[in-house]
Amino acid sequence: MLTAHGLSKEFRGRRALSEVSLELPPYTVTGFLGANGAGKTTAIRLLLGLLPGRGETLFMGRPLAQWRAPAGIVGAVLGGIAGHPKHSVRAHLTMVASGAGTPSGRVTDVLDLVGMRESAGMRLERLSLGMAQRVGMAQALIGDPRVLILDEPTNGLDPHSVRWLRTFLRDFAAEGRAVLVSSHQLAELELLADRVVVLAKGRVVARASMSDLARTAQGRVGVQSPVLERLEPLVEQRGGALTMTTGEAAEITGLSRAEVGDLAAEHSIPLHWLDERPASLEDFYLSVAEQEYRIR
Numbered sequence: 001m002l003t004a005h006g007l008s009k010e011f012r013g014r015r016a017l018s019e020v021s022l023e024l025p026p027y028t029v030t031g032f033l034g035a036n037g038a039g040k041t042t043a044i045r046l047l048l049g050l051l052p053g054r055g056e057t058l059f060m061g062r063p064l065a066q067w068r069a070p071a072g073i074v075g076a077v078l079g080g081i082a083g084h085p086k087h088s089v090r091a092h093l094t095m096v097a098s099g100a101g102t103p104s105g106r107v108t109d110v111l112d113l114v115g116m117r118e119s120a121g122m123r124l125e126r127l128s129l130g131m132a133q134r135v136g137m138a139q140a141l142i143g144d145p146r147v148l149i150l151d152e153p154t155n156g157l158d159p160h161s162v163r164w165l166r167t168f169l170r171d172f173a174a175e176g177r178a179v180l181v182s183s184h185q186l187a188e189l190e191l192l193a194d195r196v197v198v199l200a201k202g203r204v205v206a207r208a209s210m211s212d213l214a215r216t217a218q219g220r221v222g223v224q225s226p227v228l229e230r231l232e233p234l235v236e237q238r239g240g241a242l243t244m245t246t247g248e249a250a251e252i253t254g255l256s257r258a259e260v261g262d263l264a265a266e267h268s269i270p271l272h273w274l275d276e277r278p279a280s281l282e283d284f285y286l287s288v289a290e291q292e293y294r295i296r
């Protein structure tokens, strides 16, 4: 649905983005990860043509400018809704629809889509953060786009709104559309994304599908033992690391569950509990980020 190649950007001679390539396949939600300042927002602005820079972005094979109705190709939620504070939600969306060349009847459709029909008369200045996010989403959906790009959409949302957004984006992708969502909320993204692209210092440093994560990053082994102090040096000798969590419990990285169990048995260390947690998106991200920031 979207292919971008060689996206690069400098701000006053400082490189913010280097040769970033990105693909958004249909039926998928792609998570866009990176530390503060990694270049996510810059990349998103380049993709959308909101910022000049080097590289090429094609939407279904063509630059956005070559599509007659770009609002039907891509919608974006970039934070803030840039409307007159005294305007009602409906009036605001009607103006957005007119700007996008979309019939005003679409306003009611998008209000329904984001669950804001009942609140259509509210002034923009009275909206809660969650409602403003929904209006932002309605704005992005006005032209019925094939691709949706969201920059930190869950910032400040309550759990109810986060769940709504997750369901909404999954359903949107399931219709054969593509979603790119940047977020710092790794646990949230883990539930939402099918694949992730990790950016560090303006470069793509990793790409993985969620099903690959467990193979790429190492999980953790949880143990409980009354004599963890005996286990710790043995784990370290085998190249693992043990971190205490509570009194008798600890988490071990670098060794598998079987290795920890065997090690304890060899040294007659009683274990009251042994469990393996597969690698989470956080484990994957931190391992990638750690390598990246150590090497460079």
Ligand SMILES: Nc1ncnc2c1ncn2[C@@H]1O[C@H](COP(=O)(O)OP(=O)(O)OP(=O)(O)O)[C@@H](O)[C@H]1O
Residues within 6 Å of the ligand: 011, 012, 016, 034, 035, 036, 037, 038, 039, 040, 041, 042, 043
């Ligand atoms: N308008 C600008 N002028 C100068 N430098 C900029 C500008 N916009 C971004 N930068 C710089 O480019 C780099 C990438 O910033 P960007 O906002 O894209 O990162 P980000 O990954 O979105 O970070 P965050 O998660 O904090 O939003 C940073 O070093 C930032 O300081």
